[in-house]
Amino acid sequence: MRSARVELFARIRRDQRHEDLSIRALAERHGVHRRTVRQALAAAEPPPRKPRTRPASILDPFKPAIDEMLREDLTAPRKQRHTATRIWNRLVDEHGAQVGYPSVRDYVRPRRREIAVEAGIASAAATVPQEHAPGAEAEVDFGEFMVDLAGVRTKAFLFVYRMSHSGKAVHRAYPTLSQESFLEGHVAAFEELGGVPTLQIKYDNLGQAVSRVLGGRKRDENPRWALFRSHYGFDAFYCEPGIDGAHEKGGVEGEVGRFRRAWLTPVPKFDTWSDLNDYIRGCEARDDKRRITGRLATIGQSFEDERAKLRPLPEDRFEPGQMLTPMVDRSALVTIRQAKYSVPASLVDRRVRALLRASEVLIYDGRTLVARHERVTERYGQSVQLDHYLELLMRKPGALAGSTALAHARTSGAFTPEHDAFWQASRRVNGDAAGTRELIDVLLLHRHLPADTVVAGIRAAMSVGSVLAEVVAVEARRITENTTAPALESSVPATSNVASLTQRRLMDPLAVIAGLPPDRRPTPSVAHYDELLARRRAKQHAALNQVEGVTPS
Structure with a gap:
């Protein structure tokens, strides 16, 4: 707005110099008051505008009382200090104030710190710019996000490790906020970046590392965390508790939110944690081309210079579990x-x-x-x-139907509809106990053969009415051995590879089943055996007559 007035004054002064117009004419040409023309001719810089006088706030009479309550808090017990709600209630009850809570809240929020600064208890809200040497420092923090894991909305915890100099960050997603996740994230970051910072790594007072916060920056560390630090040879810098220490590792604080907004929105969908972390690695590779505000080089370029300054990893890998x-x-x-x-x-x-x-x-x-x-x-x-229960179920087949293990297998998809159909058919043919044992023999095949080939073997066996585990095993092994064979590319369906002699007799003699040549032999007949039966009857009749003394005529 001020720049526009400066330009207006310049045009008025230029017209007056070149055309020597009157004040009235200049005012009409530029559409302003004659007073504005006189100000422009008197000085090139517009005079400052008078500050707007606002009416007194309804809260003004009560501000001294609020300040007094906040000063009392400087010496009061930490857990018995005034909140904005309590101050508002006291103003209404003790002073008869007709003010709204938002007005009190908005005044108390900045005024509380101002009073602490005036009393010398807190310092003014200012920071000192910092320079981070290459390879010297890093920052660590956890964040939360949601993921649809195998179709189920699940809370995930994002471990973030960020190098302070280059801004290169490593992210890993874990199902729990445990010490195992904390240590495993460090190991993944060290191995991904190829080294350890030479000076320190900055942390909040995380329970995975700190057992107790002592005075100043002293901490009681978790013994396993102390062992981990000793193994990799780095120092930990613990920030001030609460909001007062957030700025001490502001780089990673901002990185958590930035990565979540950039790559984890909308809610990602994956089948396993491994798939999710593979996706995150790909996002990190794309982030290497990003430039941090105020820097000429990309994150990837800055880290290439920083990589050589890191301390080498120890020969032995620390087991985070x-x-x-x-x-x-x-x-x-x-x-x-x-x-x-x-x-x-x-x-x-x-x-x-x-x-x-x-x-x-x-x-x-x-x-x-x-x-x-x-x-x-x-x-x-x-x-x-x-x-884990198959050998036991072989001895107790009746326990399978209601077992927890079977329920979990159905839920996870390991026990497929093909398994169920085979089980039902086998029980109808062989009885409950023997039929269940046939199923268990099929399930044992999963220990040595891929699951999809076993399922294909079940389909092939059932296509010809077989409910024997041996048939499933033979067909599954054949499929495994011929996975890359040209025969699998033929137009013959996979289920036709199990031979049924009965079907072969009924089908076209030129049809080929399971790769066997057509059977051109004549159909077997028992007609010749009828002659043998006639001779046997004659001998039996002669022997009977001899016993009875009857001489044949």
Whole structure:
């Protein structure tokens, strides 16, 4: 607005110089008051506008009382200080004020800090610009976002590690805000970037690292976190608690929100945590071409210069998971962090080793890996695999129908409609117990063959009316062996590869089933056996007459 008045004054002064017009003529030409023309001719710079006088606020008479309440808070116990709501209630009750709560809130918010600064308790809200040496510092924080995981809306936690100099950041999504996620995120960031900062990494007072906040910047650290820092050889810088320390790691604070808005909006959809993190890695690669405001080089270019300044990684990789030794109960389940996981039934009443990681649980019998589960995040949840109970169900086939393992297998999709159809057909032919055992033999094939080939083997066997596990096994192995063979590219359907001799007799003799040549032999006949039966009857009749003393005529 002021620049427009300067231009107006310049035009008025120019017209007066070149044309020597009167004040009235200049006012009419430029559409302004004669007073404005006189001001322009008197000085090239417009005079400052008079400040607008606003009517007194209804809150003005009560501001001294509010200030007094805030000064009382300087020495009051921390948990018994005035809130804006309490100040408003006191104004209404004690001073008869007819003011609204928003007016009180808007005045109290900035005035509280001003009074603290006046008393010397707080400093003015100002920051000192900082320079970060290449490879020296990094910042870490967690954020939250939602993801549709296998069709279920799930809360996820985003670990963010950001280099202070270049702005290069590493992001990883985890199902829990646990120490395992915290450590695993660090390991992933160190290995992704190829080194460790030489000076320090900045943190909030996260429970995964800090057991207790002491005076100043002293902290009681979690023992496992202290061991992790010692292994990788870096120092931790802990920010001031609360909002007062947010600016001390403002780079990563802003990065959490920026990445969420840029790449995790709208709500992403993935089947597994691994798929989600693969997507995040791709987003990070695209972020390398981004330029931070005020910088000429991209993030990727800045980090290439910074990479050589990082401290090399130690030779041994730190295991971020936590090793536990749970006992296997009578249901072949172990309890880890209030969740249950299945193990092979042969391990009942034995102690096993469980490696608890951020997104998975690995269970060992000695040095042998016997079970792998996705980590269960809900309290009292279960992860039960049907495969762990097959040997037990072979002895107790009647327990399969109502088992928890079967229910979990149906929910996860491991027990398909093809398995169910085979089971039903086998029970009709072989009876409940024997039919269920045939199904269990089919399920055991999954330990050695891909799931899709086993399902294809079930379809092939049932297409010719077979409910034998041996037929399923033969066909599944044939499909596995011939996956890349040209025969699979032929027009013969896969289900026709199981031969049925009865069908071969009835079909066109030129048809080829399962790759066998046509059977041109004549159909077997029992006519010749009728002659043998006639001779046998004659011999039997002669022997009977001899016993009775009858001489044949």
